[in-house]
Amino acid sequence: MAFEPFDAAWQRWERARARMTEAVQVWNGFIEPHDAFDFSLDGDDTGVFILRVHQVRPTPPEMAVVIGEWLYNLRAALDYLMWATACYVAGSVPPPKENVLQYPIYDTESAWTSNLYRLDGLLDHHREMLLLMQPFNSDIDANYLGWLNRLARIDRHRNLVTGSARLGLVEPVLRCPEGSRVIVEWGERMIVDGRADVARFTVQPYWPGAVVDVNPRVGIDPEIDEWSRSPFWGKVTFQERLRMIQVFVAGEIAAYEYDCTGSSRKSNMVSDEFQKAMDERRGPVPKLARQRPPMTWTRGSGKVSTRTMFEGADFCDDGAGPIDSGPSGLGVAR
Structure with missing residues (x-):
């Protein structure tokens, strides 16, 4: 019976996409009653006002679980595609040395070099493709693989902190006395210990009793504390980050699947130039079947x-x- 090694990688990817959708639903359900966060405009009678966001209810604990499962499935999908590629290189299922195979993600060249033995079952051009994608060969902070691996390790070995929230959109509108001038200073985006001092407004001139009010116009996203500190990713909304990494992993699976088989479920993600190069290099595609383990008969008594x-x-x-x-x-x- 024919066996498609890349099926498992796509199944993990699909499961991750389902968890991504679930995470969005959990968060939307949390904020939809509009009672999870509150806002205040606190003044000191000198014309200085601070817009604050207060978290009234804790983030649902299932949010961390769902995001952790999203990370796990995407990381597993990358390891699965390495296994599938090794199957096609060897022409057998399972491939040789399958116990050491893994998708490499390293922040330093020395770590890459010391773990090259894990890629013995691949061809030279596969190692070149993988080397090109390594965090140490790019902007480490912006690298998709680096953050996926980093967060997955935090989730596996520590605790994925999604109890915090972040202001993804801040467009406050201030109402103040006619003729007044307003100086705006921006503050915190992360809600820490239930509060964020978002902006400071200095109204000039100001006199006691003057009416100053605000429409906060704030959009609030879930957040992972470690990820929020990234100069690159911190500028991207949480939902868009998930989507970008999901798409990136799909592109990786599609590239290796096309390289090994001459087609892919998502061939549109593979450039024409890449397809042409792979088509020229590829030899006959083996028909793979799982190897049955040797049969051992045991004698019984009736x-x-x-x-x-x-x-x-x-x-x-x-x-x-x-x-x-x-x-x-x-x-x-x-």
Whole structure:
């Protein structure tokens, strides 16, 4: 029976996409009642006012779980595509040395070099493709792979902190006395310990009792604390970050799938130039099938049974009751 090694990578990718959608739904359900956050404009009677955001309800704990599963599935999809590529290179399923295979993601060249043995089952051009994508060969902060790997490791070995929130959109409109001049200074975007001092407004001239009000016009996203500190990603909304990394991983799977098979479920993500180069280099595509492990027969002993047992009247196949199993459970009807 034909076997498609890249199926598993796409299944992990699809599962990640479902978790991404679920994360958006969890967050939207959290903020939809409009009672999770509150706003205040606090003045000191000198014409200085601070716009503050207050988190009233904690972030749903399932948010961290869903984001963790999204990370896990995308990281697994990358490892799966390495395994699938090695299958096609070797022409066998499973490939040799499958226990050391993994998709490499390294911040330093020394780490890459010391782990090259994990790529023994690949061709030279595969290693060149992987080397090109490494964080140490680009802007480490902006690199998709680097952050995916970093966050996945935090989630596996520590705790994915999504209890914080971030102001993804800040467009306040201030109402103040006619003729007044307003100086605006921007403050915090992250909501830390339930509060963020978003902006400071200095109204000049100002006199006690003058009416100053604000429409905060703030959009609030979930946030991962470590990710929020990134100069590159910190400027991108949380939902868009998830989407960008999801698309990037799909492109990686498609590239290796096309390289190995001459087609891909998402061939449109593979450039014409890449397709042409791969088509010229590729040899015959092997038809892969899982190798069956050697069969080992074990001797059992029979026991006298009855016609009723042979006809199955007492056999329970729904797991509700006990049945004899294994070699000693063999019944021989007389």
